[in-house]
Amino acid sequence: MRNLAAASHEEDSIPSTNQPPVLELRHIRKAFAGVVALEDATLTLHSAQVHALVGENGAGKSTLIKVLAGVHTPDAGQILQYGRPVQFHNPAQARDAGVAVIYQEPTLFPDLSVAENIFMGRHPIDSRTRRVRWIALYAEVRALLLQVGLDLDPRERVRGLSVADQQLVEVAKALSLKARILVMDEPTAALTPSEVERLFAIVRRLRGQGVAVVFIGHRLDEIFVLADQITVLRDGVGLGTWPAAELTTDQVIALMVGRDLKTLYEKAPATPGAVSLRVENLRRQGVFEGISFSVRSGEIVGLAGLVGAGRTEVARAIFGIDKLDSGKVWLKEQAVHFASARSAVRAGLAYVPEDRQSQGLVLPLPISQNITLPLLREMARGGFLRPARERAVSQDYANRLRLRARSVRQAVRELSGGNQQKVVISKWLATRPIVLILDEPTRGIDVGAKAEVHRLMGELAAGGLAILMISSDLPEILAMSDRILTMREGRLVGEFDRIDATPVRVMAAAAGQPAALGVGA
Amino acid sequence: MSVAAPGRRFTMDRRRLVNTVARFREFGILLVLLLLVVITAIGNHNFLSSTNIEGIALDTAILVILAIGETVVILTRNIDLSVGAVLGFSALFVGVVLKVHPGIPVPIALLLGAAVGLLFGLGNGLLVAFGEVPAIIATLGTLGIYRGLIFVYSTGSNQHEITASDLPNNFLALATQTFLGVKLFLIIPVLLILAAGYWLGQTQSGREMYAVGGNSTAARLAGINSRRTVLLAFALSGALAGLGGVLYLARYAQVDTLAGNGMELNVIAAVVIGGTSTLGGVGGVLGTLIGCVLLSVINNSLVLLTDPGSAQFWSRAVYGLVILGAVVADALITGRLQRALRRRRA
Numbered sequence: 001m002r003n004l005a006a007a008s009h010e011e012d013s014i015p016s017t018n019q020p021p022v023l024e025l026r027h028i029r030k031a032f033a034g035v036v037a038l039e040d041a042t043l044t045l046h047s048a049q050v051h052a053l054v055g056e057n058g059a060g061k062s063t064l065i066k067v068l069a070g071v072h073t074p075d076a077g078q079i080l081q082y083g084r085p086v087q088f089h090n091p092a093q094a095r096d097a098g099v100a101v102i103y104q105e106p107t108l109f110p111d112l113s114v115a116e117n118i119f120m121g122r123h124p125i126d127s128r129t130r131r132v133r134w135i136a137l138y139a140e141v142r143a144l145l146l147q148v149g150l151d152l153d154p155r156e157r158v159r160g161l162s163v164a165d166q167q168l169v170e171v172a173k174a175l176s177l178k179a180r181i182l183v184m185d186e187p188t189a190a191l192t193p194s195e196v197e198r199l200f201a202i203v204r205r206l207r208g209q210g211v212a213v214v215f216i217g218h219r220l221d222e223i224f225v226l227a228d229q230i231t232v233l234r235d236g237v238g239l240g241t242w243p244a245a246e247l248t249t250d251q252v253i254a255l256m257v258g259r260d261l262k263t264l265y266e267k268a269p270a271t272p273g274a275v276s277l278r279v280e281n282l283r284r285q286g287v288f289e290g291i292s293f294s295v296r297s298g299e300i301v302g303l304a305g306l307v308g309a310g311r312t313e314v315a316r317a318i319f320g321i322d323k324l325d326s327g328k329v330w331l332k333e334q335a336v337h338f339a340s341a342r343s344a345v346r347a348g349l350a351y352v353p354e355d356r357q358s359q360g361l362v363l364p365l366p367i368s369q370n371i372t373l374p375l376l377r378e379m380a381r382g383g384f385l386r387p388a389r390e391r392a393v394s395q396d397y398a399n400r401l402r403l404r405a406r407s408v409r410q411a412v413r414e415l416s417g418g419n420q421q422k423v424v425i426s427k428w429l430a431t432r433p434i435v436l437i438l439d440e441p442t443r444g445i446d447v448g449a450k451a452e453v454h455r456l457m458g459e460l461a462a463g464g465l466a467i468l469m470i471s472s473d474l475p476e477i478l479a480m481s482d483r484i485l486t487m488r489e490g491r492l493v494g495e496f497d498r499i500d501a502t503p504v505r506v507m508a509a510a511a512g513q514p515a516a517l518g519v520g521a
Numbered sequence: 522m523s524v525a526a527p528g529r530r531f532t533m534d535r536r537r538l539v540n541t542v543a544r545f546r547e548f549g550i551l552l553v554l555l556l557l558v559v560i561t562a563i564g565n566h567n568f569l570s571s572t573n574i575e576g577i578a579l580d581t582a583i584l585v586i587l588a589i590g591e592t593v594v595i596l597t598r599n600i601d602l603s604v605g606a607v608l609g610f611s612a613l614f615v616g617v618v619l620k621v622h623p624g625i626p627v628p629i630a631l632l633l634g635a636a637v638g639l640l641f642g643l644g645n646g647l648l649v650a651f652g653e654v655p656a657i658i659a660t661l662g663t664l665g666i667y668r669g670l671i672f673v674y675s676t677g678s679n680q681h682e683i684t685a686s687d688l689p690n691n692f693l694a695l696a697t698q699t700f701l702g703v704k705l706f707l708i709i710p711v712l713l714i715l716a717a718g719y720w721l722g723q724t725q726s727g728r729e730m731y732a733v734g735g736n737s738t739a740a741r742l743a744g745i746n747s748r749r750t751v752l753l754a755f756a757l758s759g760a761l762a763g764l765g766g767v768l769y770l771a772r773y774a775q776v777d778t779l780a781g782n783g784m785e786l787n788v789i790a791a792v793v794i795g796g797t798s799t800l801g802g803v804g805g806v807l808g809t810l811i812g813c814v815l816l817s818v819i820n821n822s823l824v825l826l827t828d829p830g831s832a833q834f835w836s837r838a839v840y841g842l843v844i845l846g847a848v849v850a851d852a853l854i855t856g857r858l859q860r861a862l863r864r865r866r867a
């Protein structure tokens with residue numbers, strides 16, 4: 001009895017540094033149909049540490065964690081658990097070994113309850129009737145939800161939850177698995193700063209409980225706040241692991257991209273021209289109201305605010321996707337009213353949506369056909385498309401935007417997130433718009449691609465385009481905007497000139513009272 | 522904060538109400554059904570007579586049995602177009618077996634039909650789950666193959682038709698005998714609905730059907746064997762269609778090579794009207810039951826409300842229109858609920 005207690009106590013205590021790592025991936029190689037995704041990657045995970053995995057899109061981060069999760073079996077290399085070789089042939093085996101993964105795309109069942117999402121495949125079962133023990137299930141889930149700070153009915157369907165809440169449901173699932181290794185693939189991409197803080201608090205608590213956390217992210221500031229160790233991947237090769245304290249942001253970026261790169265592109269101050277877009281008193285019942293602003297030619301106006309403040313909804317309504325209940329829109333001082341996106345495009349408006357994969361691209365089609373999609377009429381002669389012309393036009397944009405692809409015939413599906421975003425932007429530039437609305441233009445793309453998108457925006461504005469940029473990335477808003485508008489709960493609550501805008505002032509406006517920043521949401 | 526508190530409490534109450542109604546997805550279609558019953562009952566007083574109601578029930582019974590299996594298949598984001606053909610084969614096959622061996626007990630005949638259907642269902646399931654053929658193509662193919670096998674079998678056994686005189690009396694009694702005042706025939710679908718409802722709603726393997734159809738990637742990551750789950754769904758659908766074939770034989774006592782021809786469309790219509798999404802992961806057998814009853818009531822009210830001479834020409838068109846109307850009404854009601862759900866999150 002005493003021995004047992006002593007043993008369990010030892011397991012609970014914080015492990016000493018010379019304990020073997022919880023899990024080690026050694027010299028992992030993985031190729032898909034001849035394309036090498038991972039050449040030689042090594043990852044060593046210790047309990048009670050947060051381990052950041054960084055690299056550009058396409059560096060192999062996702063492949064590496066899928067090997068860790070048992071989704072992919074490596075072609076070469078070793079997996080060691082507490083120093084003993086193991087093999088994960090499927091996700092269930094990795095899960096049983098204590099690995100829980102929170103993927104970039106939530107892997108939830110939208111029409112099932114929160115409780116079932118957490119315990120799918122592991123329902124508590126009455127051994128006699130084989131019935132699911134719902135009461136026990138709900139009680140357990142309620143306790144888990146409390147641990148991640150979610151005040152939800154376990155029976156609530158997942159479909160209606162915010163992205164942040166869905167992510168916390170995933171964390172609760174990981175907790176329910178008693179995971180010793182928790183992998184989070186870009187968990188903060190869709191979160192507001194206060195949601196990020198809430199998530200980080202939970203991650204730190206898990207670390208305190210001895211969990212080894214693998215954190216994948218693009219926002220380096222977050223990584224330095226959270227990580228104990230940083231591993232850098234480039235082109236499928238692990239460059240090494242360093243204690244976070246021994247690295248600087250610039251060093252990490254240099255390692256990731258293999259060249260020196262200015263962290264953030266700074267837009268040159270604009271000399272705005274005539275007003276290109278003006279809106280007055282836009283209102284959509286229960287979504288937003290009293291929205292008035294203008295964007296001048298050559299100007300980038302940043303629209304800041306928390307997720308759910310109604311920014312995307314305003315853009316969609318201006319663009320004719322959603323109906324306006326009242327309000328007026330002028331394009332080049334001409335009153336316009338768009339009943340459909342089609343008429344908005346014809347009038348010279350372009351809108352690059354937030355979710356590029358589902359709303360902006362036809363993934364299986366080649367780059368050329370994606371870019372020329374809004375221009376089919378111009379691409380055709382006598383009703384037949386001319387592929388050579390499609391390729392010529394798209395090649396022109398591909399060059400201008402420095403698209404990295406084998407050729408414009410390559411399917412968009414195969415491109416990295418940053419390059420996909422460039423294809424979407426090309427597509428809309430091909431319509432030669434007067435006003436370009438960009439919704440979260442650099443969400444989920446790596447630093448290198450981000451800087452290029454920013455440079456491109458600067459060039460477009462300098463060429464006379466009026467740009468309205470919706471972004472939840474505060475540094476991006478501050479660096480790129482000539483003017484900043486802030487929305488909160490469906491209303492415009494602040495306007496700042498480039499010179500007056502500070503992170504604190506913009507955030508305070510977006511979040512309302514400083515007190516509202518903390519709990520709840 | 523204190524000012525906001527009562528408002529929040531109000532939202533919480535409304536939230537619970539909306540949630541409860543939203544969780545009962547069949548609500549909209551049940552309203553449509555009730556409306557149709559009221560209209561028909563006002564138009565023709567015979568509608569609510571016990572004979573007519575029993576007629577509707579008997580019409581619905583076989584449809585329900587096939588629709589239960591179809592529901593499970595559609596829940597996994599697949600479709601089974603072969604159920605009518607399986608029913609036809611099973612009906613003729615069991616009929617011939619009973620003609621040759623009249624001494625076979627009724628339960629064995631039922632099991633035999635289910636077993637034949639199970640084999641066909643496994644064929645579908647193997648094609649879809651392991652052959653990775655899209656379900657609509659795979660079962661369109663097997664629909665032709667199984668229908669063809671009926672002809673092969675009837676030619677081989679030299680039995681092109683089974684009539685009442687070929688069947689033993691104790692078997693025919695299946696459709697007429699009562700138990701505690703209820704037709705024995707009706708007890709089978711009721712038991713099956715209860716069993717399927719319990720399985721889908723209350724057991725792990727049942728819940729996994731929803732998981733696989735709702736998000737197959739997530740299901741795989743949760744350690745669920747998707748292939749086995751899909752195979753099971755098709756096997757069940759086949760077995761139930763086979764069982765339905767035996768009941769078809771008992772009820773109509775008249776089976777030829779075209780039995781059940783085109784029935785898959787009614788079955789799928791009933792399932793979809795009953796709120797099971799063709800996109801998978803949403804629905805259940807309670808809705809399917811309502812969908813089946815709705816289809817039978819529409820059929821019945823067309824007969825009762827139209828004058829018998831003219832009905833022939835346009836009754837199919839009206840049938841189609843009423844189905845569309847029912848689906849639209851359901852969509853409107855459900856849409857309204859969902860908007861209410863969204864509003865409360867804003």
